[in-house]
């Protein structure tokens with residue numbers, strides 16, 4: 001499948017910096033100059049000459065002669081060179097060795113390098129030895145490399161042009177290379193297309209002459225609908241990371257070969273609508289609102305990663321309807337929030353904030369009045385999820401009595417006591433800490449009525465989501481003394497970037513700790529999240545696994561082996577799996593594995609099939625009614 005008729009097409013491929021990641025003569029220099037005090041200088045000179053030659057600034061003959069002279073190489077250096085080059089084959093050539101072997105009749109390596117090292121490298125990937133056109137070294141009586149075979153056209157300017165003309169190939173010729181001499185074949189009218197290969201090096205003077213740019217061999221094969229090892233070139237997958245996510249995330253996506261754009265702050269709706277076009281993977285934290293309007297413009301979006309716990313900033317329903325899988329980091333910053341909560345509880349119950357402010361104003365007020373230990377105090381947790389439970393355990397270790405209320409029946413940890421209602425908890429606790437999720441229904445969960453139910457002089461914390469507390473009611477409760485101390489980390493409106501001022505009525509009130517939504521902002525948590533979320537997103541993109549998704553049916557799939565994977569996302573309704581299987585039966589498809597999982601809204605069917613199927617199968621699967629998204633992976 002996906003294989004064009006190739007008999008009439010020839011592929012002329014360059015060696016140095018195309019087939020391999022490096023220039024072989026540079027590597028030879030690193031070997032032959034070992035022990036020389038001026039090694040680095042000479043190597044730099046060799047590299048500079050290589051670049052000038054590849055950019056067309058000096059003649060090839062000049063470039064070869066100058067470099068060979070500086071190299072001072074010997075025949076005995078060649079085995080080490082070959083060994084090194086074996087490890088430097090370009091990644092996309094390594095990946096597509098099946099294409100190279102299967103199309104060996106049409107592939108020619110044409111290089112101004114030397115057969116002595118090119119032949120062993122390319123034949124190992126299936127290229128025919130007689131299809132390698134390159135120079136050969138000349139040696140003196142002691143085996144020193146002193147030059148090259150002067151009769152070979154490839155040692156002269158426009159040598160590749162002369163060679164291809166003499167070959168008289170009858171058919172289309174596609175040239176793939178990173179250098180100006182590769183472009184010259186096209187310039188001479190001897191090739192149909194020249195692809196500037198940029199996986200290892202990008203030479204502007206070459207790129208500007210090219211018919212196409214090939215960031216990898218995958219791209220070339222994809223553009224020409226040729227058989228390849230990857231269903232979609234990685235270099236075309238665009239990632240947009242907002243809100244200063246940890247740099248390790250950038251590194252992980254770049255290592256994968258994706259194009260990554262990193263922005264420090266959040267974007268507002270209109271800005272995001274513009275930025276999201278063409279983006280396959282979006283990474284955000286808590287401030288970027290991924291609304292239905294945004295998703296309508298997200299023409300390529302496959303997945304969203306929330307680099308945090310909360311996903312209330314994302315319209316999950318709209319994502320599901322569009323077949324966009326959303327992932328988060330459900331426990332990577334849990335401990336950080338717990339530690340901050342414990343710290344604040346102690347600071348507030350000891351009245352440390354007030355005392356510290358007085359000290360800064362020069363007031364020495366040494367007294368125990370209104371300062372208490374946490375030991376023996378009743379801590380009331382609203383929401384007993386990942387954070388609530390961990391806080392429960394740590395608080396008990398400090399000698400606190402823990403009470404909790406959750407809308408879901410939860411197992412008590414340690415000696416924590418379950419309350420039957422929120423009101424019951426509010427009336428019991430000396431300290432109340434909110435840890436519910438940010439669902440819309442939780443808006444103003446704590447308002448004037450709830451504050452009035454609390455004990456006079458309660459300590460109150462919100463490190464969950466801003467809209468859960470009615471700020472005006474909290475302000476009144478602080479002013480009346482109902483709340484003796486409060487720690488607030490999250491707000492109904494939060495500045496978009498650090499440059500925006502924080503405007504809130506809580507400013508300036510006594511015994512109030514205000515923090516800029518940093519409950520989860522520790523180096524440890526951010527690095528954990530920066531590793532965790534990309535791993536989930538990459539598993540989904542590369543393998544189809546949805547384990548840990550907050551809106552998709554969860555499937556942990558086996559690694560894809562020697563099969564093609566067809567991923568079908570559809571509205572959940574009866575009969576779709578049957579229709580898919582009818583199509584497989586009609587085309588006599590050999591199914592190697594099939595996985596299905598549904599949620600109320602969508603179904604996700606993954607079918608691993610043998611590779612030899614026709615393109616019509618894919619078209620028919622895509623055409624099934626109520627298909628939301630279809631993907632092919634290999």
Ligand SMILES: NC(=O)c1ccc[n+]([C@@H]2O[C@H](COP(=O)([O-])OP(=O)(O)OC[C@H]3O[C@@H](n4cnc5c(N)ncnc54)[C@H](O)[C@@H]3O)[C@@H](O)[C@H]2O)c1
Pocket residue numbers: 309310311330333334337382383384385386387388405406407408435436437438442445463464465489490517518519520521
């Ligand atoms: N400040 C920060 O930087 C920071 C960092 C991490 C998480 N958070 C926020 O903390 C909150 C808790 O995180 P988590 O990981 O523990 O979430 P979680 O999903 O594990 O737990 C939330 C719990 O709240 C319960 N709940 C929901 N609504 C409730 C209600 N009205 N009354 C009682 N219980 C209710 C749920 O049943 C669940 O058990 C979330 O809102 C999250 O976004 C904030």
Ligand SMILES: O=C(O)CC[C@@H](O)C(=O)O
Pocket residue numbers: 285286287307308309310311333464520521
């Ligand atoms: O880091 C953030 O932006 C959000 C942290 C926190 O609220 C979360 O949901 O994990």
